[in-house]
Each structure stands twice: as structure tokens, then as C-alpha cells.
Amino acid sequence: MDICLSEDHETIRENVRKVCDQFDDEYWSRCDQEKTFPFEFHRAMADAGWLGITMPEEFGGANLGVTEAAIMMHEVACSAGGYSAASTLHLNIFGPHAVVVNGTPEQKERMLKPLIDGTDRACFGVTEPDAGLDTTSITTFATKVPGGYRVTGRKIWTSSGQVANKILLLTRTTPKDQCKKPTDGMTLFYTDLDKSQVEVRRIPKMGRNAVDSNATFIDDYFIPDEDRIGEEGKGFHYILHSLNPERILVGIEAVGLGRGALARASRYAGERKVFGRLIGENQGIQHPLAENWTYLESAYWMIMRAANLYDQGKPCGAEANAGKFLGGRAAFDACTRAVMTHGGMGYSTEYQVERLFRESILLRIAPITEQMILSFIAEKVLDLPKSY
Known part of the structure; x- marks a missing residue:
């Protein structure tokens, strides 16, 4: 059992990061404040070929798995764009799966190519x-x-x-x-x-x-x-094929968002001096941040396990749902802690963590609530009676 990213996976991560790094805090703050869709970011990811990461090669895609898509989306959410950046892209990953699996050759040609090249949204x-x-x-x-x-x-x-x-x-x-x-x-x-x-x-x-x-x-x-x-x-049965990939991707995006917030908090704690010492020297600051790291790390590997199972064609409903649950919780806690670590400045827009905090609550609600996930696991894993 080799629980680590391969060389190819690291290459995906590095190349996605290169595109994301072109779009800084100022860009994403402006998009958030002006409520403007990040067209430039969407175009850059399309031009780099990332919108078709899971799509068939004959239509311009890379024909890679959900594991590779998860690595990509984690890196996107970990960047300055946070969950907004991820939301710009992730429908492209799981949404058209019904077309890939059930569409006619004519539909695939007509529908998938413009999505992959960024012409359609x-x-x-x-x-x-x-x-x-x-x-x-x-x-x-x-x-x-x-x-x-x-x-x-x-x-x-x-x-x-x-x-x-x-x-x-x-x-x-x-x-x-x-x-x-x-x-x-x-x-x-x-x-x-x-x-x-x-x-x-x-x-x-x-x-x-x-x-x-x-x-x-x-x-x-x-x-x-x-x-x-x-x-x-048969439409309901078609969208079922997309549900586990959706859980996996949203979960991994949550982890990326949380890790981005944690990195900002740790950096601030290592620079901010109060009463003549760095606040990061205080265990009252260190320990909560270290705890956030442990939960984000555990969520990450649960989600990667779910992605690996999916790509092998094995059942992964419990793992995908658990990963989304853990990722959402861990992201919210990390983003909350990032604001608290910044103190009063965490409430300002300058340090960006308030923007990430506002995004993090969504990941506990959508696309499925924590309560529905727990009901699913209780019924399907623990063999308890259905509660609704």
C-alpha cells in the first residue's frame, strides 16, 4: 500500500499551481466585492487544458480519473481564489459525466468539446x-x-x-x-x-x-x-453516476480552502509580535493551528481513498460522503481559526481570511448537508433503519 502522490500527480499539482498563481488576492477580492465572474481565470484554465481533465481524449480531454481531478481541484481551492476559484470549474468535472456515459456520439461531439475548450459554460x-x-x-x-x-x-x-x-x-x-x-x-x-x-x-x-x-x-x-x-x-439514474465524484471534489476543495486559510494564519502568527514576542510562540496559538492541520490531513486522505476506489470501479459511497463531511468540517474550523488568529485584522478584508471564512460555511451545507451524510452512513454502513 503506497499512500503518497505519484510523480505524475505531483506534476499535475505543480502545473495547476502555476496557473493559479497568476491570480492574486487583489484579483479575487475584486471579483468577490464586485460580484464579477472570474472570466480571466476560467479562460486561463481552459487554455492550459485543465477543463477536460476527466473528459475523453477524442473531444480534447485528458481522460484522467477522479483522483487526478481531485488533485487539481485541491490545488485550485488552496490558491488565493479559494472556493470561488474551485466553483468556477468544478461543474466541468462531474456535471457532464451523464453526457459522457449516456450521450450519443453526436451529443458528445457537440456538447463536450465547447465545455473543454472553454467556449461554453x-x-x-x-x-x-x-x-x-x-x-x-x-x-x-x-x-x-x-x-x-x-x-x-x-x-x-x-x-x-x-x-x-x-x-x-x-x-x-x-x-x-x-x-x-x-x-x-x-x-x-x-x-x-x-x-x-x-x-x-x-x-x-x-x-x-x-x-x-x-x-x-x-x-x-x-x-x-x-x-x-x-x-x-431514466434521468435520475444518470445523475447518480455524478454524485460520488461530486462529493469527492467538493470535499477536496474544502480541504484546499482550509489549508489555504491555515497557511495564512500560520504565516501571520510567525510575523505578528504582541507584548514583545511572536504570537506564534504561544501554545494558545500553536495548538489550535496544529489541530486544524491534523483534521485537514485526515480528511484529505479519506477523500483520496474515495477517489481511488471510484477510479477502480469499486463502491465508494461511504468514503465519498465521509470525506465530504470531514472536509467541510475541517475547512470551516480552519477558516474560523484563521480569523481568530488574525484578531481584529481577521475581520478586515486586507488579510483575506474573512473572505475564506464566508466561503467555508457553504461547504457544510452544500451540495448535501451533514445530517443527510450521517443518515446515509448510519443506514448503509451501520445497518441502522432508514430515518426519513
Whole structure:
């Protein structure tokens, strides 16, 4: 058992870092304060070939695994951009997986290439106001008409909807009460997001303001047959393929965010003098930071184990969910400690840790809450009765 990064993995890490280092604190503070999408960063990562890290080579991708994607996304989140930088990219990694697995050759050619080269930007239309994490209860409905479907419904927390020109959209094509199983009767589309016909309304929020979140209103919107992914009624099963990679990537991004905050706190503690001595000489400062390191490190290797299992085609649901849980907690604690270590200056924007702190709380909530993860592990690992 060799628990370390390979030479190729180190090369990925170093080359991703080179791109990220071109975008400093000032750039990310401006994007956050002005609520501006980081177009320049997105373009730089596309030009360097990173947007297609898990995509098939024939469409311009690198055909690497989730392990390599995790290494990449950890380095992105560890950079000055934090979780905003990661959110700029990560839909490209797990979102189009349904197209890769279930799309026709024509769809793959048409849909994947523009995502990989950065021409297209996609958003994810799954969550709804009255369904939340209960995806089987979505009500956005696609009615079959000649040549396609007419879709009506509402989505919420649609990330990057303001700048996206494509949407991966989950709908119902059969009402839930008419299906044998709640997971039946849902259909997946990857289609144009025409904002002259679909209202995408930005949601004001606490953090990660460089990447917008939205309420999306769809009213009798036509989607052509050629934009349906796979069979009608099988959409829920298609997105399941993306859930474990999503947990893995969000978890590793959390660890990267936490490590970035911890590095800032440690640097400050090694420079700041109070009462004639460095604050980093005090165990009251040292010990909490050292504890943050231990939790971030343990989360990192749990997530890398999950990624390795996924790439081997082995079950990894427990590990992926546990890794996301540990990463989210460890990131929040590290970012909180970074603010506290800076004292009053931690509350200012100058040292950036307040920005990272505001992002860190999201990683305990989305894309799945801690409570849902614990319920999953209780049922699937500990063989306890389902609680909901």
C-alpha cells in the first residue's frame, strides 16, 4: 500500500499551481466585492487544458480519473481564489459525466468539446425550492410535443446561471404518483440556456460572490429532442453516476480552502509580535493551528481513498460522503481559526481570511448537508433503519 502522490500527480499539482498563481488576492477580492465572474481565470484554465481533465481524449480531454481531478481541484481551492476559484470549474468535472456515459456520439461531439475548450459554460438545474435534497419530489415538468418537449418549473441555487449559456436540467416527464418507484419518471436534458425566455434571478448571499447563485424560472420553454440525454424517464439514474465524484471534489476543495486559510494564519502568527514576542510562540496559538492541520490531513486522505476506489470501479459511497463531511468540517474550523488568529485584522478584508471564512460555511451545507451524510452512513454502513 503506497499512500503518497505519484510523480505524475505531483506534476499535475505543480502545473495547476502555476496557473493559479497568476491570480492574486487583489484579483479575487475584486471579483468577490464586485460580484464579477472570474472570466480571466476560467479562460486561463481552459487554455492550459485543465477543463477536460476527466473528459475523453477524442473531444480534447485528458481522460484522467477522479483522483487526478481531485488533485487539481485541491490545488485550485488552496490558491488565493479559494472556493470561488474551485466553483468556477468544478461543474466541468462531474456535471457532464451523464453526457459522457449516456450521450450519443453526436451529443458528445457537440456538447463536450465547447465545455473543454472553454467556449461554453454550463450550470446545473436540479435543486428546487420545494424539493431541496429530496430530488424525487421535483415538479419541473417536461411535456412531450412534436420535435421536443415544453418545460415549465423552477430551480434554485443554480450556480453560474448569470454567465452560463448551457444548462444540465433534470425534469419530470411522468408525475411521481404515477411511477412504480419515486426515482422513475425523470428525464435529463443538456440544452441552451436562453435568457430571453428563461428568467435567471441572482440570489444575494454571504460569500462566494464571484460565482453567482440563482433562482431560475422556466415557463413553457421548448427543448428539442436532440438535447435529451439517454432515455426518457431514466434521468435520475444518470445523475447518480455524478454524485460520488461530486462529493469527492467538493470535499477536496474544502480541504484546499482550509489549508489555504491555515497557511495564512500560520504565516501571520510567525510575523505578528504582541507584548514583545511572536504570537506564534504561544501554545494558545500553536495548538489550535496544529489541530486544524491534523483534521485537514485526515480528511484529505479519506477523500483520496474515495477517489481511488471510484477510479477502480469499486463502491465508494461511504468514503465519498465521509470525506465530504470531514472536509467541510475541517475547512470551516480552519477558516474560523484563521480569523481568530488574525484578531481584529481577521475581520478586515486586507488579510483575506474573512473572505475564506464566508466561503467555508457553504461547504457544510452544500451540495448535501451533514445530517443527510450521517443518515446515509448510519443506514448503509451501520445497518441502522432508514430515518426519513
